[in-house]
Amino acid sequence: MATEYLAAPGTSESDLETPALVIDMDVAEGNIARLQSWANANDVDIRPHAKTHKTPLFARKQIEAGAIGVCCAKVGEAEVMVASGVRDILITSQIIGERKINRLASLAAEANIVVAVESEGNVRQISEIASNLNVEIGVIVEVNTGMNRCGTAPGEETVALSKLVDSLPGLRYDGMMGYEGHVVANRDFEERKTEAVRSATTLVETAEQVRAAGLDVKIVSAAGTGTYNITGMVEGITDLQCGSYIFMDGDYLEVFDDFDPALSLLSTVISVQDGYVVTDAGKKSISEDRGLPIVIAPSGGTVLSLSEEHCKIEVSGEASNLEVGDRVRLRPMHGDTTINMHSHYFLVRQGVLESALEIAGRGRVR
Numbered sequence: 401m402a403t404e405y406l407a408a409p410g411t412s413e414s415d416l417e418t419p420a421l422v423i424d425m426d427v428a429e430g431n432i433a434r435l436q437s438w439a440n441a442n443d444v445d446i447r448p449h450a451k452t453h454k455t456p457l458f459a460r461k462q463i464e465a466g467a468i469g470v471c472c473a474k475v476g477e478a479e480v481m482v483a484s485g486v487r488d489i490l491i492t493s494q495i496i497g498e499r500k501i502n503r504l505a506s507l508a509a510e511a512n513i514v515v516a517v518e519s520e521g522n523v524r525q526i527s528e529i530a531s532n533l534n535v536e537i538g539v540i541v542e543v544n545t546g547m548n549r550c551g552t553a554p555g556e557e558t559v560a561l562s563k564l565v566d567s568l569p570g571l572r573y574d575g576m577m578g579y580e581g582h583v584v585a586n587r588d589f590e591e592r593k594t595e596a597v598r599s600a601t602t603l604v605e606t607a608e609q610v611r612a613a614g615l616d617v618k619i620v621s622a623a624g625t626g627t628y629n630i631t632g633m634v635e636g637i638t639d640l641q642c643g644s645y646i647f648m649d650g651d652y653l654e655v656f657d658d659f660d661p662a663l664s665l666l667s668t669v670i671s672v673q674d675g676y677v678v679t680d681a682g683k684k685s686i687s688e689d690r691g692l693p694i695v696i697a698p699s700g701g702t703v704l705s706l707s708e709e710h711c712k713i714e715v716s717g718e719a720s721n722l723e724v725g726d727r728v729r730l731r732p733m734h735g736d737t738t739i740n741m742h743s744h745y746f747l748v749r750q751g752v753l754e755s756a757l758e759i760a761g762r763g764r765v766r
């Protein structure tokens with residue numbers, strides 16, 4: 401099979417084949433530096449969620465800036481990171497079943513691996529496999545602090561599971577996490593603040609109960625991009641799991657402008673019709689799970705609909721001058737799910753391609 405032709409470094413952005421997922425590197429690096437300097441000033445650690453960028457290069461940039469490691473959602477993502485030399489990984493999802501736990505244990509032979517748990521059977525199986533393979537796996541209990549997705553109930557249930565983890569061979573009890581995903585993108589700052597503080601306080605209080613039971617709670621991890629400066633101010637929270645801040649997306653830009661947009665999708669007009677144009681980016685290259693993409697340039701375009709490989713855009717103003725072959729720059733409302741569809745990023749500085757970067761962790765959902 402012929403390999404994909406990828407534009408050479410130095411190519412102008414306007415000459416990239418489309419649809420092309422473009423990262424403005426100056427902006428992405430600026431976002432990394434901005435969150436890190438906020439964290440440094442506020443005495444909290446950053447453990448960014450790598451499920452957003454899914455690439456060792458960006459993990460390395462985050463760690464070089466001062467992050468204490470990265471989070472991953474799946475063993476497959478963690479395998480990509482470890483293979484590239486990332487040595488501190490927190491897996492924020494429960495890893496279930498013998499085969500996956502075996503893979504987890506293999507990673508723990510090479511790197512510091514911490515995994516989230518919430519059920520006794522899972523904890524016992526991780527302990528058994530880790531002991532048989534003679535490795536130590538760090539374990540944190542995921543606490544349901546209000547999102548009502550996964551997690552143990554705060555208080556007694558978390559204390560009991562923490563004690564079990566602490567008592568079993570092959571496991572190192574590290575602490576707990578509680579992701580306030582139900583509120584991270586709330587557009588109202590006061591509402592976001594009230595609920596994020598409540599959620600983080602619940603987590604910190606539970607950590608205190610576990611400490612009162614005699615355990616050492618090192619990790620009390622929480623937060624997404626939209627709550628970094630709320631959860632990060634709650635005394636007792638040790639590290640922040642923000643992911644989207646690195647690139648931002650249309651959804652988060654409706655929450656705040658604390659970070660700048662680095663991610664866009666370049667597409668090309670393939671048809672000009674009466675009142676609308678069609679470009680070559682559809683559901684297979686830009687997600688719509690959080691709403692239709694936004695037209696960044698030219699001005700005056702509004703996305704009407706996506707089909708698999710077509711984007712229908714209503715045109716007025718500057719966009720009415722679009723001709724076949726012209727470029728339209730789109731912003732996805734949701735970065736993570738858009739990135740997951742692409743094999744490469746096109747990393748750009750000031751409109752010129754620096755490199756095409758394989759998105760090694762994309763599709764690593766197992």
Ligand SMILES: Cc1ncc(COP(=O)(O)O)c(C=O)c1O
Pocket residue numbers: 449452492579581584623624625626641642643644645
């Ligand atoms: C457990 C967990 N932590 C952190 C994050 C990162 O959140 P964000 O992308 O909002 O920064 C997510 C995102 O869904 C998550 O599921």
